[in-house]
Amino acid sequence: MLDKTYDPKEIEARLYPEWEQGGAFRAHPESPKAPFCIVIPPPNVTGSLHMGHALDNTLQDVLIRWRRMKGDDVLWQPGTDHAGIATQMVVVRNLEQEGMGLAVEGAESRNDANKKLLTREEFLAKVWEWKAYSGGTITGQLRRLGASCDWSRERFTMDEGLSAAVLKVFVDLYKAGLIYKDLRLVNWDPKMLTAISDLEVESREAKGHLWYFRYPIEGSDEHIIVATTRPETMLGDTGVAVHPDDPKWKHLIGKHAVLPLVGRRIPIVADEYSDPEKGSGAVKITPAHDFNDFEVGRRHKLEAISIFDKFARLNDKAPETYRGMDRFDARKKVVADMEALGLVEKIEPHTHTVPYGDRGGVPVEPFLTEQWYADAKKLAQGPIAAARDGRVTFVPERGREEFFRWMENIQPWTISRQLWWGHQIPAWYGPDKKIFVAMSEADAKAEARAHYGKDVALERDPDVLDTWFSSALWPFSTLGWPDGTEALAKYYPTNVLVTGWDILFFWVARMMMMGMYFMKDVPFRTVYLHGLVTDEKGQKMSKSKGNAMDPLELIDKYGADALRFTMTSLAANNAGRLRLAPARVEGSRNFATKFWNATRFAEMNGAALPKAFDPSSVKLTINKWVLGELARANAAIDGAIADFRLNEAASALYEFIWGIVCDWYVELSKPVLQGEDGPAKDETRAVTAFVIRETAKLLHPVMPFITEELWDKLGHRAEHGMLIGQPWPQQAPTDADADAEIGWLVKLISDIRSARSELNVPGGAKLKLLVVGANDTTKQRIETHRSAIEWLARIEGIEAATSTPKAALQIVVGEATYALPVGEVIDLKAESARLQKEIKKLGDEIAKIDAKLGNAAFVSRAPEEVVEEQRERRQQAEQTRVRLSAALKRLGE
Template structure:
């Protein structure tokens, strides 16, 4: 092994070897274990959320593969209709061309060309993270097989009466000129105004005053609503108002939606331009007057003078006319939530238009039933409440988009406007002819939103609905899948729809567990965004990047100089030295350690640096072990010869049990913590030290046994760490494997270590923990008293129990060797010199002051240590003083806290006595 650990030198080599040898493919043997990758956009690049989720999935896949499961990690990408059209359109614009220069087929051909050239960027980046998914089965939502599944789903739902075409209010992007989903709408608080407007009664007897943040929409008003119990207006319900700036009259209606104590208690109703108003319009059978074109300009339904004006130009004109005609009562500043399209940044309009919808009532009821009956479980389980809330208040699903790229809706129209839904052109003509129509058919121009095709992901990727494809891809074997790892923001848009669709068409659930991850934020808890300049690229963390390169990367392509300047300033402040190369293993272990069951994940580079040090520590420890094993294979031994060996094997057994328990409940953070503590503290810091007396001693059997245990524990540890840190463990394992005579080409196909495979020795564990406590006390005194680590010093022991005396005799040589002390000597009361003390239970460990330590400095050290111990006592007492803790905690835990109080008090008492002896 090289002297230093260099991730870049091993990661690409091992990944290409793994993939080319087919190690990621399902074995076809054992119990199936399947995970479906939430398909990232084909236009996308790897971001921190991807890297976090992929680490979690890969850890689970590698863990189960090593446990003998038949693992399938289904990979693939989503065609991302809106994003892809925008990317290709910008590419055309850069060439001096326009989208309008291409007909439908030519534009689609151009998109496929782009996809072939640039559409696999995220796949290459995923490989850098060590993703061990089956790339040979990678799917794309526009693949022929998946496209067939989409068409079949649409046709069957239509035949069942669950799909229909209707005119409803949708989120409309006036730049893209398409409906968009709620997930593609970002609402943020912005500064605005609230305008109060007089609406005169038609009979001239008075007026009502309404307030609005969008005065231009009054051109589409059809009513003014008041609360049914509002006594101020009860006598006016049913009367008519004159709509200002218009020759129309509108009624006054009563509806519970109105808050009578808010504002004037009067609300203008514009059903074609507000979702709440739309619901009121439905209840009161009001007309729907749409005043916008698809570009958000005023259409012919408004008075002539405003037609053709952009919505914001129209707003100014309407306000000017209202003021001139004395209808404008008041203008005041107002904070409001403004919905903007996440792709274009434009304000989204509620827009009345014809779209295709899926009826959700029966599907949603079944989706809720599946989860309530426990067929699908959420982790953490509180996310079931989010799922319940959405399904309990669900609206019909708008599935059509006014785009070119995507799955074209399989519907045709006759000259009379009748709709024919079919799988192919030929089938459409046959169905039309069966109904007596033989004329030309016109195909619907809209496409299906990408969530429609991704809702089929779990079964479409396994060949559904083609029987031969299902057999070839293992449909019956790999469905249901085991767990879906996804973010909480798409529980509505993807998780729920997958449950409903997979159940409806296959009778199976798509997955048994849903592990909901948090949102990766920066170290201060801020959401990562380009505008804040705090976005991190996972590849920059793996490879490192200089400050100038980082600034150039972050500001390249920004059209607004002020934004570029802001981001550059933030970058130079946050990363004055650039970002060092941490390597994929350190990044993965960082993510695993952060994978709590909380909603937010704060990512700190300092933590990544700590886990890079962890990888270095493992590397250096492995080199130490290999250098001490000698040439050739290590001979096996019947049983460990030393307590240190039995102690480390016991600690390893306990750690493996803890890791398994935590991974079984998706507590990756606690599994990572257990592995970290064993690796760093037990193995590297203690066992390597405890092994040195045996390795350098005269007992050949003890030396041989220790060498064997070193190799076995290291090899076992590497297998335990492999799912989280695959590269460094593979590289080290390849050097350890021949020493133990292990056959096999890769660690990833070796069995995952089980706690039950390792014999524990609780007595040996207790004895070595005692030795550690004595040595820790000696080292603490050395450090705090500034005694040279290399200086051999006397060691005295006092008080204690018979067990302490037996252990001191048994481990005298090890304590002397590792503590750099003389052979321990027992003393009795009158023989005790002035000394620095450490306490282990009732045993006092003494370092004489004469010639070594200043008495006053030792008294100060004791005072500090007594204060620390008293703090521990107060913590235990606080727990035991909590009635809920005592009543609900296991009896052994309560007993443990009481014993800790006794132990801490004993230590404090011994140190107080020692301080008194010092005068």
């Protein structure tokens, strides 16, 4: 017997180990079944579950559980990422609390002199200790969410097999000329002391200044005025750019300015990068400290002078008086020195965006440094072709255009990082700095011996590879590559990749590059992109804002199934922001409770499924109808999941379970279930049991815990095994006549209920129902379902009439008009006035919103979440206006 109260915490803690230990998640490469494979986007090994993980992994698990029920040999490949910079930062912070630091060059100048400084080997030992201590946290939390990964195949980006794959890829690409070293600008984090990717840079709006400096023109009394937000970088200027058609400065093209404070002659060049409408129209060019300036410098062969060291302090390329100063202290001194020379034209307040390292938390510097690069332009050609010819599809379709936008404007990929934690680059340098790239030091020494004709000392490159490099191999390295494993042969290419828009380029595109180069095929057939989980106002969650939600706290309070259902219902394909409110999760928990209570009701009323039950033999109209509704729900849910419209699958589940089964079938079947014994009661018990069983199957991919528990408690597990291993339901029979009859009944009762509610008819008022113009079919239906109509619509008597009386609500269903005399229970004139007032108020509100949304300036400048909120308010107001207008019409006004 089911417990009276649904307790998700107890059920979830008990069931997950049963699934895992029972082998329910395991893939079977040896099986002849068709493969279905998803590789999990590997979370950081020392991370913990956040709302993005909860969304991403719920959607994957829905697909995985559905395909498992559809009969495929399913592999959900799990694993974790070593997360180079994030993990190193956490461990360094822990070490600092213990009075330890890293023995890196310059450590003594960062107040580390009193710390115990660890060597690289000592530090890496500490990281592996930390990984052993906290590495299982995230995978344990994914289990709490219900993720049915094949944990027996779990991988780690720095395990022995994946490390070997990384080495081979680097060596092969280097020997093919697709990996090389180059001196270029990178995003440099002067706190973490490493290059970082664009994804690890966050733009923050800052209130600063725009300084206008006057640079003297050589051999004249004239000056050219340049504007800058970073005065300190002028010490590295090697040119000034003006637009070739700018009348203000055109006459100076080809001349030289004398750089103040430095004395360097710098050319004035013509370049369309300079915008006559911005600042002074002239732009100082510092190729070593600005990405745009770097390109201008290349076009005009300007020298790139780097004036910062890796700590963002002024180096020996700057004038002596500035050397050793922090960049921001140097900024103040440069401005003061320019003012002293009378070369400051003006200073204006200026709000602009400043790039910050998301880990180090300090402003990032464009920094000229030698790094390792992959030739992304050549590697991108295969993925571009695959996206064009449909070998890879994107959901939603606009993801394809976003993909092309990135790939067709791709820059060289910086793959080296100045960290200790990660895959150390397999490159060794000879005495003359010649590079030897090999799978091992022994192989490198052999190559060096062949080159020099003798043994020489080699020095290994200290850098490690960008974390995205190893994760780019994920779809095939996790399956055993470079070995030719059974799993690799069966599951590659994988079927679907589920991920967020933010890493479409950083991860998705790079997996396509590596997969197509090494496996000669795409790594996945479909890329399913979901939106960003935000708070209910559409704002990005962050601890600093105080609006972050912890998925584990929501699971503790409402259950994993409730969180999963909420996430699935939010996942509309075209939604950029998925607004989450705790109240929605609570609503999903109530939904689970509703299904639990419906099942308990069925159990208490003797619902049981005979072994020989045949749905096609059902006789009662109400039972034929519910089986038809079950068939339509099955088709809708199955089709929606197949098309990655998972929110629509959740909607179909909700409408069927709550709206059809609980609200209508349970109520309409009560008289039979609680009436006299006989064939009708036996049939209804069987149909009820059948519907509950099949509904549990339909709901299982989204809410696996409650459905598995109900399956067990109803005795199906003992006979058929766990629900997780059951086939997807077969289609139940449909009956057009039953659909029409019960559809009419449901609409009639619903419309009467709505009319009463909208017009504030007291709940306890029993009204007479007058029927005008009914045909013979409708009359028969009324007689058949008289008691249900009277009971569920709170009607006291149903009578035929020749016309609708005054002071009555009017409802039209089919050919007949139904009148409810309400003159004695409500003031019709007052109600009419109220409705008209509400309708006008809504109209005024809609007009105001339309004016806002019609204002191009508002739409372009307002935050996305504010514009979206206005659109939602308009939609809600319009829906309410339509409903109230219908209510007014029912009054005959």
